[in-house]
Amino acid sequence: MLGGAIAVLLSGLAACTPRVEVAAPDKPITINLNVKIDHEIKVKVDKDLDQVLSKDSGLF
Template sequence: MKRISLLMPAAALLLSGCTPRIEIAAPKEPITINMNVKIEHEIHIKVDKDVEALLKNQSDLF
């Protein structure tokens, strides 16, 4: 019994030294974000035949 009563405080002391430590630090270099993005798109327009004929006949509309 005496042994157990002596080992308990010693075990508590040893286990208290094993607590995890969390550290948050800012980076020494600035964070860079590369925003070079190439965007390509195509626009397809479907036109009625009447409107298409009008655009062919009167090309000065636009």
């Protein structure tokens, strides 16, 4: 009886083995990247430095 129970358990475990299948898709993979990049650059200049770099200073 014990041997029959073990046989039933082993056959039940053998029937439940997981199966992993790797297959290529039928259609190509498309990736939609709708990305909007906004950037803002802020520059602060002292009034004295602004006068040095102005067109009237003759520096450039």
